[in-house]
Amino acid sequence: MRRVLIVGSGGIGRRHIKGFLKTGRAALAIIEPDAGRRQGVSDEFGITESYDRLNDADLSSFDLAVICSPAHTHVAIMRVCAEADLPFLVEKPLSVTMEGVDEVCALVEEKGLFARVGYIRRVANEFRTLHDQIAGGKIGVLKLAYLNTSQEFPKYRPDFQRTYYARPEMGGGAILDAASHLFDLLIWLMGRPTDVTCMYDRMVLEGTDTEDTCLVTIRFESGAMANVTINQFQKRNAATFEFIGTDGNLLIDHSVLRFTDDDSGKWSEEHDFMAGLVPVEAHQERFAMQANALLDALEGKPCDLATLEDARLNLLIALAAKESWLEKRIVAIAR
Numbered sequence: 001m002r003r004v005l006i007v008g009s010g011g012i013g014r015r016h017i018k019g020f021l022k023t024g025r026a027a028l029a030i031i032e033p034d035a036g037r038r039q040g041v042s043d044e045f046g047i048t049e050s051y052d053r054l055n056d057a058d059l060s061s062f063d064l065a066v067i068c069s070p071a072h073t074h075v076a077i078m079r080v081c082a083e084a085d086l087p088f089l090v091e092k093p094l095s096v097t098m099e100g101v102d103e104v105c106a107l108v109e110e111k112g113l114f115a116r117v118g119y120i121r122r123v124a125n126e127f128r129t130l131h132d133q134i135a136g137g138k139i140g141v142l143k144l145a146y147l148n149t150s151q152e153f154p155k156y157r158p159d160f161q162r163t164y165y166a167r168p169e170m171g172g173g174a175i176l177d178a179a180s181h182l183f184d185l186l187i188w189l190m191g192r193p194t195d196v197t198c199m200y201d202r203m204v205l206e207g208t209d210t211e212d213t214c215l216v217t218i219r220f221e222s223g224a225m226a227n228v229t230i231n232q233f234q235k236r237n238a239a240t241f242e243f244i245g246t247d248g249n250l251l252i253d254h255s256v257l258r259f260t261d262d263d264s265g266k267w268s269e270e271h272d273f274m275a276g277l278v279p280v281e282a283h284q285e286r287f288a289m290q291a292n293a294l295l296d297a298l299e300g301k302p303c304d305l306a307t308l309e310d311a312r313l314n315l316l317i318a319l320a321a322k323e324s325w326l327e328k329r330i331v332a333i334a335r
Helices: 011-023 035-045 071-083 101-111 125-135 174-190 279-298 308-327
Strands: 002-007 026-031 064-067 088-091 115-118 142-150 193-201 213-220 225-231 238-245 249-253 256-260 269-272
Touching: 002 011, 011 026, 011 035, 011 064, 011 279, 026 035, 064 071, 064 279, 071 088, 071 101, 101 308, 115 279, 115 308, 125 174, 125 238, 125 249, 125 256, 142 174, 174 193, 174 213, 174 225, 174 238, 174 308, 193 308, 213 308
Parallel strands: 002 026, 002 064, 064 088, 088 115, 142 225
Antiparallel strands: 142 238, 193 213, 213 225, 238 249, 249 256, 256 269
């Protein structure tokens, strides 16, 4: 039984708590500064060990930390974990600026410490299958990608104006919060980004200081290109991910993976990975899958969850996207 410290017990923290408990392989403790929330979470999940500050916990007694605090606190907490030789998963995005990011990444590397970042789609069966098919050459050489995840965000998070989402300095907005997931998929599937251009705006959602819409174009070292489109006000819930190679196309539409290698207008292969499942339950199951992957990694097994370097590149894309629109130019990603 591994001892896992959950740092922050808000919405994402609760998902991690449920995920680790489902594995049956972890004993949990929480860090939560809000006394009411700390007591409520402890009572709900039967957690008997809790603290209001990170410094109150004996980090040497834990096998893994899961950092679920707001993004602007990530670097400081990662540094504390690294200095204590405590492996960790940090939620996305890695941070909201590059301040301190390279230093903490270097410290983790110097210590040879296990660290990953919580891009949950990497454990989803449809995306793992997509990854394997692209890597196996099913569509030839990957050249283009078109990704669109758009929805009526207030329907799913009616409290969005009172959360981190409303504040760019805490990692909110369409680019740092939502598009970050798509940037990770592109890094995983297409490699290192080299150039970024973007337009973005707050077009509809009132009561925030963040953008609700972005159009981002990225070029990669391979020469491949990708377009990421997000708006957070449309009524139809869209989640489409199309990858175009020299020999065919692969498309994920929500949970359905499709393939074609001709111009008939019909998909020659199609599989729904959510058939017979309840979407909310299936999404929560991904956190158990991720938790098992982390616990397996602590035992020395391979782990292809996002690395700190993947997340560092991801953050560079997000910051370059914002810079591109503000300065009206294409922004190069520094090596």
